[in-house]
Amino acid sequence: MSGPLLEVRDLHVHFPISRSFPFAPKRTLKAVQGVSLTLNQGECLSIVGESGCGKSTTALTIMGLQEPTSGEILFKGKPLTGPNAPARKDRARIAQMVFQDPYASLNPRQTIGRMLSSQLALHGIASGSDANHRVAEMLTRVGLTPDHANRFPHEFSGGQRQRIGIARALMLDPKILVLDEPVSALDVSIQAQVINLLMDLQETLKLSYIMISHDLSVVEHVSDRVAVMYFGRVVEEGHWHSIFSRPTHPYTRRLIGSVPDPDAVLTGARPVPDAEHLPSDAIFFPDLSHPADPHVEDAPSHLVPIGPDHRVRLAK
Structure with missing residues:
Protein backbone atom coordinates (compact mmCIF):
# COMPACT_ATOMS: atom_id res chain seq x y z
CA MET A 1 0.00 0.00 0.00
CA SER A 2 1.33 3.42 -0.93
CA GLY A 3 0.76 6.33 1.41
CA PRO A 4 -0.24 6.34 5.08
CA LEU A 5 -2.95 4.09 6.46
CA LEU A 6 -4.65 6.95 8.31
CA GLU A 7 -4.38 10.71 7.82
CA VAL A 8 -5.67 13.49 10.03
CA ARG A 9 -5.62 16.84 8.24
CA ASP A 10 -6.01 20.18 10.02
CA LEU A 11 -8.47 18.81 12.57
CA HIS A 12 -10.43 21.29 14.70
CA VAL A 13 -12.86 20.37 17.48
CA HIS A 14 -14.66 23.19 19.30
CA PHE A 15 -17.18 23.05 22.14
CA PRO A 16 -19.57 25.86 23.11
CA ILE A 17 -19.30 26.96 26.73
CA SER A 18 -22.56 27.45 28.61
CA ARG A 19 -23.34 31.07 29.40
CA SER A 20 -23.15 32.07 33.06
CA PHE A 21 -26.14 34.39 32.52
CA PRO A 22 -28.53 34.92 29.56
CA PHE A 23 -26.86 37.94 27.96
CA ALA A 24 -23.28 36.84 28.46
CA PRO A 25 -21.17 36.68 25.27
CA LYS A 26 -20.84 33.32 23.58
CA ARG A 27 -17.62 31.48 24.34
CA THR A 28 -16.01 28.49 22.69
CA LEU A 29 -13.53 25.96 24.01
CA LYS A 30 -11.10 25.08 21.23
CA ALA A 31 -10.11 21.61 22.35
CA VAL A 32 -8.28 20.65 19.14
CA GLN A 33 -6.75 23.26 16.87
CA GLY A 34 -5.25 22.31 13.53
CA VAL A 35 -3.96 18.82 14.37
CA SER A 36 -2.43 16.89 11.47
CA LEU A 37 -1.15 13.33 11.94
CA THR A 38 -0.31 10.27 9.88
CA LEU A 39 -0.38 6.62 10.88
CA ASN A 40 1.46 4.09 8.73
CA THR A 61 -12.88 12.15 16.75
CA ILE A 62 -10.78 9.62 14.87
CA MET A 63 -13.11 6.92 16.20
CA GLY A 64 -16.19 8.82 15.03
CA LEU A 65 -17.45 9.27 18.60
CA GLN A 66 -17.01 13.05 18.34
CA GLU A 67 -17.92 15.21 15.34
CA PRO A 68 -15.11 17.46 14.10
CA THR A 69 -15.71 21.19 13.68
CA SER A 70 -13.53 21.14 10.58
CA GLY A 71 -10.74 19.15 9.01
CA GLU A 72 -10.46 15.73 7.40
CA ILE A 73 -9.77 12.17 8.52
CA LEU A 74 -8.90 9.68 5.78
CA PHE A 75 -8.40 5.93 5.79
CA LYS A 76 -6.34 4.68 2.84
CA GLY A 77 -7.07 7.98 1.13
CA LYS A 78 -10.85 7.74 1.57
CA PRO A 79 -12.68 10.17 3.89
CA LEU A 80 -14.01 9.00 7.24
CA THR A 81 -15.73 12.36 7.82
CA GLY A 82 -18.04 14.51 5.75
CA PRO A 83 -20.86 13.63 3.33
CA ASN A 84 -18.98 10.71 1.77
CA ALA A 85 -18.01 9.12 5.08
CA PRO A 86 -18.89 5.46 5.68
CA ALA A 87 -21.69 4.56 8.09
CA ARG A 88 -20.70 4.09 11.73
CA LYS A 89 -21.34 0.36 11.39
CA ASP A 90 -18.79 0.13 8.57
CA ARG A 91 -16.36 2.40 10.39
CA ALA A 92 -16.36 -0.01 13.33
CA ARG A 93 -14.55 -2.53 11.13
CA ILE A 94 -11.78 -0.03 10.42
CA ALA A 95 -10.92 1.15 13.95
CA GLN A 96 -11.76 -0.04 17.45
CA MET A 97 -10.96 1.43 20.85
CA VAL A 98 -9.52 -0.01 24.05
CA PHE A 99 -10.66 2.18 26.92
CA GLN A 100 -8.82 3.31 30.02
CA ASP A 101 -11.14 1.78 32.61
CA PRO A 102 -11.65 -1.89 31.72
CA TYR A 103 -14.57 -2.38 34.11
CA HIS A 123 -22.22 -7.25 11.47
CA GLY A 124 -23.42 -10.50 9.93
CA ILE A 125 -20.05 -12.20 10.38
CA ALA A 126 -21.03 -15.26 12.41
CA SER A 127 -23.68 -16.60 14.76
CA GLY A 128 -24.45 -19.66 16.84
CA SER A 129 -21.66 -22.21 17.13
CA ASP A 130 -19.44 -20.33 14.66
CA ALA A 131 -19.60 -17.22 16.83
CA ASN A 132 -18.91 -19.23 19.98
CA HIS A 133 -15.88 -20.82 18.34
CA ARG A 134 -14.57 -17.41 17.34
CA VAL A 135 -15.09 -16.05 20.85
CA ALA A 136 -13.18 -18.99 22.35
CA GLU A 137 -10.38 -18.47 19.87
CA MET A 138 -10.12 -14.76 20.67
CA LEU A 139 -10.13 -15.31 24.43
CA THR A 140 -7.29 -17.78 24.03
CA ARG A 141 -5.39 -15.30 21.88
CA VAL A 142 -5.45 -12.66 24.63
CA GLY A 143 -4.33 -15.07 27.34
CA LEU A 144 -7.66 -16.20 28.78
CA THR A 145 -9.49 -19.53 28.45
CA PRO A 146 -12.68 -20.43 26.53
CA ASP A 147 -14.64 -21.13 29.73
CA HIS A 148 -14.23 -17.45 30.69
CA ALA A 149 -16.95 -16.72 28.12
CA ASN A 150 -19.58 -17.87 30.65
CA ARG A 151 -18.53 -15.44 33.36
CA PHE A 152 -19.52 -11.85 34.14
CA PRO A 153 -17.12 -8.85 34.31
CA HIS A 154 -17.13 -8.67 38.13
CA GLU A 155 -15.59 -12.14 38.29
CA PHE A 156 -12.32 -10.96 36.74
CA SER A 157 -9.31 -8.98 37.90
CA GLY A 158 -8.40 -5.64 36.37
CA GLY A 159 -5.78 -7.15 34.08
CA GLN A 160 -8.18 -9.84 32.89
CA ARG A 161 -10.86 -7.25 32.18
CA GLN A 162 -8.46 -5.28 30.03
CA ARG A 163 -7.63 -8.46 28.12
CA LEU A 177 -6.68 0.07 17.52
CA VAL A 178 -6.98 3.33 19.45
CA LEU A 179 -5.56 2.70 22.93
CA ASP A 180 -6.72 5.29 25.45
CA GLU A 181 -4.40 4.96 28.46
CA PRO A 182 -4.68 1.15 28.20
CA VAL A 183 -2.63 0.33 31.31
CA SER A 184 -2.97 3.39 33.55
CA ALA A 185 -5.74 1.77 35.64
CA LEU A 186 -3.76 -1.43 36.20
CA ASP A 187 -1.27 -2.48 38.86
CA VAL A 188 2.34 -1.95 37.88
CA SER A 189 2.97 -5.70 37.94
CA ILE A 190 0.17 -6.23 35.38
CA GLN A 191 1.01 -3.31 33.10
CA ALA A 192 4.00 -5.02 31.52
CA GLN A 193 1.95 -8.14 30.75
CA VAL A 194 -0.75 -6.14 28.93
CA ILE A 195 1.82 -4.07 27.04
CA ASN A 196 3.65 -7.22 25.92
CA LEU A 197 0.32 -8.71 24.82
CA LEU A 198 -0.44 -5.61 22.74
CA MET A 199 2.97 -5.74 21.09
CA ASP A 200 2.59 -9.44 20.29
CA LEU A 201 -0.85 -8.86 18.80
CA GLN A 202 0.44 -5.97 16.74
CA GLU A 203 3.10 -8.14 15.17
CA THR A 204 0.90 -11.21 14.72
CA LEU A 205 -2.19 -9.45 13.34
CA LYS A 206 -0.36 -6.62 11.52
CA LEU A 207 -2.23 -3.99 13.52
CA SER A 208 -1.61 -0.25 13.67
CA TYR A 209 -1.94 1.52 17.01
CA ILE A 210 -2.75 5.05 18.13
CA MET A 211 -1.86 5.21 21.81
CA ILE A 212 -3.02 7.99 24.10
CA SER A 213 -0.83 8.15 27.17
CA HIS A 214 0.81 10.32 29.78
CA ASP A 215 3.16 7.53 30.89
CA LEU A 216 6.33 8.32 28.97
CA SER A 217 8.05 5.10 30.04
CA VAL A 218 5.30 3.10 28.29
CA VAL A 219 5.39 5.42 25.28
CA GLU A 220 9.15 5.05 24.90
CA HIS A 221 8.83 1.27 25.07
CA VAL A 222 6.10 0.68 22.50
CA SER A 223 6.07 3.64 20.11
CA ASP A 224 7.44 4.05 16.61
CA ARG A 225 6.55 7.75 16.48
CA VAL A 226 5.41 10.28 19.07
CA ALA A 227 3.24 13.40 18.75
CA VAL A 228 3.37 15.89 21.63
CA MET A 229 0.21 17.95 22.15
CA TYR A 230 -0.18 21.18 24.08
CA PHE A 231 -3.36 23.29 24.23
CA GLY A 232 -4.95 21.46 21.32
CA ARG A 233 -1.97 21.63 18.99
CA VAL A 234 0.82 19.24 18.05
CA VAL A 235 4.00 21.06 19.02
CA GLU A 236 6.52 18.30 18.21
CA GLU A 237 6.31 15.04 16.28
CA GLY A 238 8.76 12.44 15.10
CA HIS A 239 10.50 9.13 15.67
CA TRP A 240 10.42 8.14 19.34
CA HIS A 241 14.21 8.02 19.67
CA SER A 242 14.60 11.49 18.21
CA ILE A 243 11.91 12.92 20.48
CA PHE A 244 13.34 11.40 23.65
CA SER A 245 17.01 11.94 22.86
CA ARG A 246 16.70 15.41 21.31
CA PRO A 247 13.52 17.13 22.53
CA THR A 248 13.45 20.54 20.91
CA HIS A 249 10.23 22.28 21.86
CA PRO A 250 10.25 23.86 25.34
CA TYR A 251 7.12 21.97 26.35
CA THR A 252 8.53 18.63 25.17
CA ARG A 253 11.67 19.22 27.21
CA ARG A 254 9.63 19.99 30.31
CA LEU A 255 7.30 17.05 29.74
CA ILE A 256 10.23 14.65 29.53
CA GLY A 257 11.89 16.47 32.41
CA SER A 258 8.81 15.91 34.57
CA VAL A 259 9.41 12.15 34.66
CA PRO A 260 10.58 11.24 38.20
CA ASP A 261 14.36 11.13 38.21
CA PRO A 262 16.63 10.84 41.27
CA ASP A 263 19.10 13.12 39.46
CA ALA A 264 16.46 15.74 38.56
CA VAL A 265 18.16 18.37 40.71
CA LEU A 266 21.42 17.80 38.89
CA THR A 267 19.89 17.79 35.41
CA GLY A 268 17.88 20.95 36.04
CA ALA A 269 14.51 19.40 35.19
CA ARG A 270 11.55 21.71 35.73
CA PRO A 271 7.88 20.89 36.34
CA VAL A 272 5.36 20.89 33.51
CA PRO A 273 3.52 24.25 33.30
CA ASP A 274 -0.23 24.41 33.69
CA ALA A 275 -2.80 26.39 31.74
CA GLU A 276 -3.06 29.18 34.30
CA HIS A 277 0.63 29.65 34.99
CA LEU A 278 2.50 29.48 31.71
CA PRO A 279 6.18 30.37 31.98
CA SER A 280 7.35 33.63 30.45
CA ASP A 281 9.77 31.79 28.12
CA ALA A 282 7.13 29.43 26.69
CA ILE A 283 7.73 29.90 22.97
CA PHE A 284 4.86 27.77 21.81
CA PHE A 285 3.43 30.16 19.23
CA PRO A 286 4.60 33.48 17.74
CA ASP A 287 2.97 35.75 20.32
CA LEU A 288 2.83 33.56 23.39
CA SER A 289 4.62 36.25 25.31
CA HIS A 290 1.11 36.79 26.72
CA PRO A 291 0.69 33.71 28.93
CA ALA A 292 -2.91 34.57 29.81
CA ASP A 293 -4.07 33.73 26.29
CA PRO A 294 -2.39 30.58 24.96
CA HIS A 295 -5.10 30.05 22.31
CA VAL A 296 -3.71 32.60 19.86
CA GLU A 297 -5.42 32.82 16.51
CA ASP A 298 -2.38 33.44 14.31
CA ALA A 299 -0.32 30.44 15.41
CA PRO A 300 1.39 28.65 12.49
CA SER A 301 -0.53 25.59 11.34
CA HIS A 302 2.53 23.58 10.33
Whole structure:
Protein backbone atom coordinates (compact mmCIF):
# COMPACT_ATOMS: atom_id res chain seq x y z
CA MET A 1 0.00 0.00 0.00
CA SER A 2 1.33 3.42 -0.93
CA GLY A 3 0.76 6.33 1.41
CA PRO A 4 -0.24 6.34 5.08
CA LEU A 5 -2.95 4.09 6.46
CA LEU A 6 -4.65 6.95 8.31
CA GLU A 7 -4.38 10.71 7.82
CA VAL A 8 -5.67 13.49 10.03
CA ARG A 9 -5.62 16.84 8.24
CA ASP A 10 -6.01 20.18 10.02
CA LEU A 11 -8.47 18.81 12.57
CA HIS A 12 -10.43 21.29 14.70
CA VAL A 13 -12.86 20.37 17.48
CA HIS A 14 -14.66 23.19 19.30
CA PHE A 15 -17.18 23.05 22.14
CA PRO A 16 -19.57 25.86 23.11
CA ILE A 17 -19.30 26.96 26.73
CA SER A 18 -22.56 27.45 28.61
CA ARG A 19 -23.34 31.07 29.40
CA SER A 20 -23.15 32.07 33.06
CA PHE A 21 -26.14 34.39 32.52
CA PRO A 22 -28.53 34.92 29.56
CA PHE A 23 -26.86 37.94 27.96
CA ALA A 24 -23.28 36.84 28.46
CA PRO A 25 -21.17 36.68 25.27
CA LYS A 26 -20.84 33.32 23.58
CA ARG A 27 -17.62 31.48 24.34
CA THR A 28 -16.01 28.49 22.69
CA LEU A 29 -13.53 25.96 24.01
CA LYS A 30 -11.10 25.08 21.23
CA ALA A 31 -10.11 21.61 22.35
CA VAL A 32 -8.28 20.65 19.14
CA GLN A 33 -6.75 23.26 16.87
CA GLY A 34 -5.25 22.31 13.53
CA VAL A 35 -3.96 18.82 14.37
CA SER A 36 -2.43 16.89 11.47
CA LEU A 37 -1.15 13.33 11.94
CA THR A 38 -0.31 10.27 9.88
CA LEU A 39 -0.38 6.62 10.88
CA ASN A 40 1.46 4.09 8.73
CA GLN A 41 0.71 0.40 8.39
CA GLY A 42 1.97 -1.65 11.32
CA GLU A 43 3.28 1.22 13.45
CA CYS A 44 2.38 2.66 16.83
CA LEU A 45 1.83 6.41 17.00
CA SER A 46 1.63 7.74 20.55
CA ILE A 47 -0.05 11.05 21.37
CA VAL A 48 1.24 12.46 24.64
CA GLY A 49 0.59 15.52 26.75
CA GLU A 50 -0.84 16.56 30.08
CA SER A 51 -4.55 16.32 30.92
CA GLY A 52 -6.66 18.75 28.93
CA CYS A 53 -4.30 19.03 25.98
CA GLY A 54 -6.83 17.53 23.54
CA LYS A 55 -5.31 14.11 22.96
CA SER A 56 -8.40 12.12 24.01
CA THR A 57 -10.69 14.42 22.01
CA THR A 58 -8.50 13.77 18.98
CA ALA A 59 -8.79 10.03 19.55
CA LEU A 60 -12.58 10.15 19.97
CA THR A 61 -12.88 12.15 16.75
CA ILE A 62 -10.78 9.62 14.87
CA MET A 63 -13.11 6.92 16.20
CA GLY A 64 -16.19 8.82 15.03
CA LEU A 65 -17.45 9.27 18.60
CA GLN A 66 -17.01 13.05 18.34
CA GLU A 67 -17.92 15.21 15.34
CA PRO A 68 -15.11 17.46 14.10
CA THR A 69 -15.71 21.19 13.68
CA SER A 70 -13.53 21.14 10.58
CA GLY A 71 -10.74 19.15 9.01
CA GLU A 72 -10.46 15.73 7.40
CA ILE A 73 -9.77 12.17 8.52
CA LEU A 74 -8.90 9.68 5.78
CA PHE A 75 -8.40 5.93 5.79
CA LYS A 76 -6.34 4.68 2.84
CA GLY A 77 -7.07 7.98 1.13
CA LYS A 78 -10.85 7.74 1.57
CA PRO A 79 -12.68 10.17 3.89
CA LEU A 80 -14.01 9.00 7.24
CA THR A 81 -15.73 12.36 7.82
CA GLY A 82 -18.04 14.51 5.75
CA PRO A 83 -20.86 13.63 3.33
CA ASN A 84 -18.98 10.71 1.77
CA ALA A 85 -18.01 9.12 5.08
CA PRO A 86 -18.89 5.46 5.68
CA ALA A 87 -21.69 4.56 8.09
CA ARG A 88 -20.70 4.09 11.73
CA LYS A 89 -21.34 0.36 11.39
CA ASP A 90 -18.79 0.13 8.57
CA ARG A 91 -16.36 2.40 10.39
CA ALA A 92 -16.36 -0.01 13.33
CA ARG A 93 -14.55 -2.53 11.13
CA ILE A 94 -11.78 -0.03 10.42
CA ALA A 95 -10.92 1.15 13.95
CA GLN A 96 -11.76 -0.04 17.45
CA MET A 97 -10.96 1.43 20.85
CA VAL A 98 -9.52 -0.01 24.05
CA PHE A 99 -10.66 2.18 26.92
CA GLN A 100 -8.82 3.31 30.02
CA ASP A 101 -11.14 1.78 32.61
CA PRO A 102 -11.65 -1.89 31.72
CA TYR A 103 -14.57 -2.38 34.11
CA ALA A 104 -16.56 0.71 33.11
CA SER A 105 -16.28 -0.26 29.44
CA LEU A 106 -17.90 -3.67 29.99
CA ASN A 107 -21.61 -4.39 30.45
CA PRO A 108 -22.00 -5.88 33.96
CA ARG A 109 -25.30 -7.56 32.98
CA GLN A 110 -23.88 -9.62 30.12
CA THR A 111 -21.53 -12.55 30.07
CA ILE A 112 -18.24 -12.09 28.27
CA GLY A 113 -19.29 -14.53 25.56
CA ARG A 114 -22.48 -12.63 24.82
CA MET A 115 -20.64 -9.28 24.66
CA LEU A 116 -18.11 -10.60 22.20
CA SER A 117 -20.44 -12.64 20.03
CA SER A 118 -23.06 -9.89 19.70
CA GLN A 119 -20.68 -7.89 17.52
CA LEU A 120 -20.34 -10.78 15.11
CA ALA A 121 -24.12 -11.14 14.82
CA LEU A 122 -24.64 -7.38 14.39
CA HIS A 123 -22.22 -7.25 11.47
CA GLY A 124 -23.42 -10.50 9.93
CA ILE A 125 -20.05 -12.20 10.38
CA ALA A 126 -21.03 -15.26 12.41
CA SER A 127 -23.68 -16.60 14.76
CA GLY A 128 -24.45 -19.66 16.84
CA SER A 129 -21.66 -22.21 17.13
CA ASP A 130 -19.44 -20.33 14.66
CA ALA A 131 -19.60 -17.22 16.83
CA ASN A 132 -18.91 -19.23 19.98
CA HIS A 133 -15.88 -20.82 18.34
CA ARG A 134 -14.57 -17.41 17.34
CA VAL A 135 -15.09 -16.05 20.85
CA ALA A 136 -13.18 -18.99 22.35
CA GLU A 137 -10.38 -18.47 19.87
CA MET A 138 -10.12 -14.76 20.67
CA LEU A 139 -10.13 -15.31 24.43
CA THR A 140 -7.29 -17.78 24.03
CA ARG A 141 -5.39 -15.30 21.88
CA VAL A 142 -5.45 -12.66 24.63
CA GLY A 143 -4.33 -15.07 27.34
CA LEU A 144 -7.66 -16.20 28.78
CA THR A 145 -9.49 -19.53 28.45
CA PRO A 146 -12.68 -20.43 26.53
CA ASP A 147 -14.64 -21.13 29.73
CA HIS A 148 -14.23 -17.45 30.69
CA ALA A 149 -16.95 -16.72 28.12
CA ASN A 150 -19.58 -17.87 30.65
CA ARG A 151 -18.53 -15.44 33.36
CA PHE A 152 -19.52 -11.85 34.14
CA PRO A 153 -17.12 -8.85 34.31
CA HIS A 154 -17.13 -8.67 38.13
CA GLU A 155 -15.59 -12.14 38.29
CA PHE A 156 -12.32 -10.96 36.74
CA SER A 157 -9.31 -8.98 37.90
CA GLY A 158 -8.40 -5.64 36.37
CA GLY A 159 -5.78 -7.15 34.08
CA GLN A 160 -8.18 -9.84 32.89
CA ARG A 161 -10.86 -7.25 32.18
CA GLN A 162 -8.46 -5.28 30.03
CA ARG A 163 -7.63 -8.46 28.12
CA ILE A 164 -11.37 -8.87 27.55
CA GLY A 165 -11.53 -5.28 26.32
CA ILE A 166 -8.73 -6.03 23.87
CA ALA A 167 -10.50 -9.20 22.72
CA ARG A 168 -13.70 -7.25 22.12
CA ALA A 169 -11.82 -4.65 20.09
CA LEU A 170 -10.33 -7.38 17.90
CA MET A 171 -13.53 -9.32 17.17
CA LEU A 172 -14.24 -7.44 13.92
CA ASP A 173 -10.65 -7.69 12.64
CA PRO A 174 -10.04 -3.92 12.61
CA LYS A 175 -6.97 -2.40 11.00
CA ILE A 176 -6.44 0.19 13.73
CA LEU A 177 -6.68 0.07 17.52
CA VAL A 178 -6.98 3.33 19.45
CA LEU A 179 -5.56 2.70 22.93
CA ASP A 180 -6.72 5.29 25.45
CA GLU A 181 -4.40 4.96 28.46
CA PRO A 182 -4.68 1.15 28.20
CA VAL A 183 -2.63 0.33 31.31
CA SER A 184 -2.97 3.39 33.55
CA ALA A 185 -5.74 1.77 35.64
CA LEU A 186 -3.76 -1.43 36.20
CA ASP A 187 -1.27 -2.48 38.86
CA VAL A 188 2.34 -1.95 37.88
CA SER A 189 2.97 -5.70 37.94
CA ILE A 190 0.17 -6.23 35.38
CA GLN A 191 1.01 -3.31 33.10
CA ALA A 192 4.00 -5.02 31.52
CA GLN A 193 1.95 -8.14 30.75
CA VAL A 194 -0.75 -6.14 28.93
CA ILE A 195 1.82 -4.07 27.04
CA ASN A 196 3.65 -7.22 25.92
CA LEU A 197 0.32 -8.71 24.82
CA LEU A 198 -0.44 -5.61 22.74
CA MET A 199 2.97 -5.74 21.09
CA ASP A 200 2.59 -9.44 20.29
CA LEU A 201 -0.85 -8.86 18.80
CA GLN A 202 0.44 -5.97 16.74
CA GLU A 203 3.10 -8.14 15.17
CA THR A 204 0.90 -11.21 14.72
CA LEU A 205 -2.19 -9.45 13.34
CA LYS A 206 -0.36 -6.62 11.52
CA LEU A 207 -2.23 -3.99 13.52
CA SER A 208 -1.61 -0.25 13.67
CA TYR A 209 -1.94 1.52 17.01
CA ILE A 210 -2.75 5.05 18.13
CA MET A 211 -1.86 5.21 21.81
CA ILE A 212 -3.02 7.99 24.10
CA SER A 213 -0.83 8.15 27.17
CA HIS A 214 0.81 10.32 29.78
CA ASP A 215 3.16 7.53 30.89
CA LEU A 216 6.33 8.32 28.97
CA SER A 217 8.05 5.10 30.04
CA VAL A 218 5.30 3.10 28.29
CA VAL A 219 5.39 5.42 25.28
CA GLU A 220 9.15 5.05 24.90
CA HIS A 221 8.83 1.27 25.07
CA VAL A 222 6.10 0.68 22.50
CA SER A 223 6.07 3.64 20.11
CA ASP A 224 7.44 4.05 16.61
CA ARG A 225 6.55 7.75 16.48
CA VAL A 226 5.41 10.28 19.07
CA ALA A 227 3.24 13.40 18.75
CA VAL A 228 3.37 15.89 21.63
CA MET A 229 0.21 17.95 22.15
CA TYR A 230 -0.18 21.18 24.08
CA PHE A 231 -3.36 23.29 24.23
CA GLY A 232 -4.95 21.46 21.32
CA ARG A 233 -1.97 21.63 18.99
CA VAL A 234 0.82 19.24 18.05
CA VAL A 235 4.00 21.06 19.02
CA GLU A 236 6.52 18.30 18.21
CA GLU A 237 6.31 15.04 16.28
CA GLY A 238 8.76 12.44 15.10
CA HIS A 239 10.50 9.13 15.67
CA TRP A 240 10.42 8.14 19.34
CA HIS A 241 14.21 8.02 19.67
CA SER A 242 14.60 11.49 18.21
CA ILE A 243 11.91 12.92 20.48
CA PHE A 244 13.34 11.40 23.65
CA SER A 245 17.01 11.94 22.86
CA ARG A 246 16.70 15.41 21.31
CA PRO A 247 13.52 17.13 22.53
CA THR A 248 13.45 20.54 20.91
CA HIS A 249 10.23 22.28 21.86
CA PRO A 250 10.25 23.86 25.34
CA TYR A 251 7.12 21.97 26.35
CA THR A 252 8.53 18.63 25.17
CA ARG A 253 11.67 19.22 27.21
CA ARG A 254 9.63 19.99 30.31
CA LEU A 255 7.30 17.05 29.74
CA ILE A 256 10.23 14.65 29.53
CA GLY A 257 11.89 16.47 32.41
CA SER A 258 8.81 15.91 34.57
CA VAL A 259 9.41 12.15 34.66
CA PRO A 260 10.58 11.24 38.20
CA ASP A 261 14.36 11.13 38.21
CA PRO A 262 16.63 10.84 41.27
CA ASP A 263 19.10 13.12 39.46
CA ALA A 264 16.46 15.74 38.56
CA VAL A 265 18.16 18.37 40.71
CA LEU A 266 21.42 17.80 38.89
CA THR A 267 19.89 17.79 35.41
CA GLY A 268 17.88 20.95 36.04
CA ALA A 269 14.51 19.40 35.19
CA ARG A 270 11.55 21.71 35.73
CA PRO A 271 7.88 20.89 36.34
CA VAL A 272 5.36 20.89 33.51
CA PRO A 273 3.52 24.25 33.30
CA ASP A 274 -0.23 24.41 33.69
CA ALA A 275 -2.80 26.39 31.74
CA GLU A 276 -3.06 29.18 34.30
CA HIS A 277 0.63 29.65 34.99
CA LEU A 278 2.50 29.48 31.71
CA PRO A 279 6.18 30.37 31.98
CA SER A 280 7.35 33.63 30.45
CA ASP A 281 9.77 31.79 28.12
CA ALA A 282 7.13 29.43 26.69
CA ILE A 283 7.73 29.90 22.97
CA PHE A 284 4.86 27.77 21.81
CA PHE A 285 3.43 30.16 19.23
CA PRO A 286 4.60 33.48 17.74
CA ASP A 287 2.97 35.75 20.32
CA LEU A 288 2.83 33.56 23.39
CA SER A 289 4.62 36.25 25.31
CA HIS A 290 1.11 36.79 26.72
CA PRO A 291 0.69 33.71 28.93
CA ALA A 292 -2.91 34.57 29.81
CA ASP A 293 -4.07 33.73 26.29
CA PRO A 294 -2.39 30.58 24.96
CA HIS A 295 -5.10 30.05 22.31
CA VAL A 296 -3.71 32.60 19.86
CA GLU A 297 -5.42 32.82 16.51
CA ASP A 298 -2.38 33.44 14.31
CA ALA A 299 -0.32 30.44 15.41
CA PRO A 300 1.39 28.65 12.49
CA SER A 301 -0.53 25.59 11.34
CA HIS A 302 2.53 23.58 10.33
CA LEU A 303 5.56 21.99 11.92
CA VAL A 304 9.09 22.76 10.80
CA PRO A 305 11.32 19.78 9.88
CA ILE A 306 14.51 19.66 11.94
CA GLY A 307 15.61 16.13 10.98
CA PRO A 308 14.77 13.09 8.84
CA ASP A 309 11.75 12.22 10.99
CA HIS A 310 11.46 15.06 13.46
CA ARG A 311 9.27 18.17 13.24
CA VAL A 312 8.64 20.97 15.72
CA ARG A 313 6.49 24.06 16.02
CA LEU A 314 8.70 27.04 16.80
CA ALA A 315 8.22 30.76 17.05
CA LYS A 316 8.88 32.81 13.92
